[in-house]
Amino acid sequence: xxxxxxxxxxxxxLATFLVSPNPLLLFSVGSFVQEHGLRPDGRxxxxxxxxxxxxxxxxxxxxxxxxxxxxxxxxxGVKAELSNPPVESGDCGYLVCNVDLPPLCSPRVTPxxxxxxxxxxSQHLQDTLISCRCVDVKDLIVxxxxxxxxxxxxxVCLCDNGNVRDAVFFAATAALRNTSLPTxxxxxxxxxxxxxxxxxxxxxxxxxxxSYSLFESHILLDPFHEEEELSxxxxxxxxxxxxxxxxxxxKLIGGLTKSGPPSLPSQKLIELVHxxxxxxxxxxDLLLTASGDKKT
Amino acid sequence: MAELRPLRCxxxxxxxxxxxxxVVQGATSVLAGVxxxxxxxxxxxxxxxxxxxxxxxxxxxxxxxxxxxxEQLLAGCCxxxxxxxxxxxxxxxxxxxxxxxxxxxxxxxCLALCLALVDSGLPLSSPFSSLSTACSPDGxxxxxxxxxxxxxxQSLVTVMTDCSSGRVISTHTQGVCSLQQLESSLAHAxxxxxxxxxxxxxxxxxxxxxxxxxSHLNIAI
Numbered sequence: 001x002x003x004x005x006x007x008x009x010x011x012x013x014l015a016t017f018l019v020s021p022n023p024l025l026l027f028s029v030g031s032f033v034q035e036h037g038l039r040p041d042g043r044x045x046x047x048x049x050x051x052x053x054x055x056x057x058x059x060x061x062x063x064x065x066x067x068x069x070x071x072x073x074x075x076x077g078v079k080a081e082l083s084n085p086p087v088e089s090g091d092c093g094y095l096v097c098n099v100d101l102p103p104l105c106s107p108r109v110t111p112x113x114x115x116x117x118x119x120x121x122s123q124h125l126q127d128t129l130i131s132c133r134c135v136d137v138k139d140l141i142v143x144x145x146x147x148x149x150x151x152x153x154x155x156v157c158l159c160d161n162g163n164v165r166d167a168v169f170f171a172a173t174a175a176l177r178n179t180s181l182p183t184x185x186x187x188x189x190x191x192x193x194x195x196x197x198x199x200x201x202x203x204x205x206x207x208x209x210x211s212y213s214l215f216e217s218h219i220l221l222d223p224f225h226e227e228e229e230l231s232x233x234x235x236x237x238x239x240x241x242x243x244x245x246x247x248x249x250x251k252l253i254g255g256l257t258k259s260g261p262p263s264l265p266s267q268k269l270i271e272l273v274h275x276x277x278x279x280x281x282x283x284x285d286l287l288l289t290a291s292g293d294k295k296t
Numbered sequence: 297m298a299e300l301r302p303l304r305c306x307x308x309x310x311x312x313x314x315x316x317x318x319v320v321q322g323a324t325s326v327l328a329g330v331x332x333x334x335x336x337x338x339x340x341x342x343x344x345x346x347x348x349x350x351x352x353x354x355x356x357x358x359x360x361x362x363x364x365x366x367e368q369l370l371a372g373c374c375x376x377x378x379x380x381x382x383x384x385x386x387x388x389x390x391x392x393x394x395x396x397x398x399x400x401x402x403x404x405x406c407l408a409l410c411l412a413l414v415d416s417g418l419p420l421s422s423p424f425s426s427l428s429t430a431c432s433p434d435g436x437x438x439x440x441x442x443x444x445x446x447x448x449x450q451s452l453v454t455v456m457t458d459c460s461s462g463r464v465i466s467t468h469t470q471g472v473c474s475l476q477q478l479e480s481s482l483a484h485a486x487x488x489x490x491x492x493x494x495x496x497x498x499x500x501x502x503x504x505x506x507x508x509x510x511s512h513l514n515i516a517i
Binding site for chain 1: 361362364365368369372373375376451453457458461462463464465466467468469470471472473474475478479482483486
């Protein structure tokens, strides 16, 4: 009966879950769960799915990461190439972000040209990284000799189980932190690249995205795919975390994007930003632990 | 008191569109045309609502990833104000042509979109307005910045608000800002929303009076 209800009226099914006391849970679990606002996967509205991160998982890339958030699986690789700086401003390198959502990742995606969703994710990632100077393109200049690095940041979603944006940002951040560039010696006239001697990429801020779905009057942190599909709007906050005395500091905001109904009062948005800052601290901690910069 | 650049609008600029408006804010100029509710392409038909399509055309060349991004933002904003469920099995398309971009482009696009919708006579849940705020490296807030101010600033926050309730419909930010800057940008946008509502009323009165097509306003919030 429960499955029929879910198939026929998905939105009402989700709405029934979020009210208190929850008749569906009473029906299936008995009187054990009297708590209100549980989502179909058993989380509370402001509870996120478990996150795992593995850095340096692609040996052929200059930096890489594999991130799993619940059922969402995203991998990111950074590849560096030498090139000439752009003609219009000769003092910076390039950062090229590409987010790919292949048909492999979800039945929603069909083969063909890149979807608007993938394009807008790529644009959001690239805008954030460049406008917040997370990667300073001016640091990508090599010597005085009209040479610069091009960083190709390719993100591939392997499994889209909702909230790809957070996973994409986390994977990109982890991969950039993992990136090291070969040393280039320009003193002898022709540039010589030594792949053995590498130096890490400087990364003043770690951009971490935290997204919410707006479903009717509920605000759901880290939505999974069914919630995402049924929700009409979303809010995503990009928190810039930097290291201060070995601890992540998450005061600065690199982006606040709200789109779709319902409209929210501004106090509510500020509260969401506060909550996102708290979660960003946890994510930054995880990243530091994963990259071995922090002993637990 | 925060200054806004002079704002001008003109209705019914396009003869064949169901609603159109040109909005000039400072030196930024945008033209919007609304077509529909009209016949819908197969595959895009929705049984419970009108399908909405927004196209942003750059001043020159073909639209790219940036335009797709603007379209998605504006569609998200529009969806909250159009009563789409009143027009099932139809398509509604809005074309926004950028003439010149001299700063605060997204907020000008948003105003043009709203005024073109008002001109088309489609029922809206409420009019919406938009305000961009730039934060200079010294920490000063500049409302409705010009392109030069935008480029010199370290962040740009664009907020779209519902004119009647003052609630936030959409936001978009670029660059690094602090929580305080974000809060005051939201507060400025709410105040600007009330002023914009008066501007919309004045513009519509002018349009109905048929004496002049232009509505012109110098506003400060």
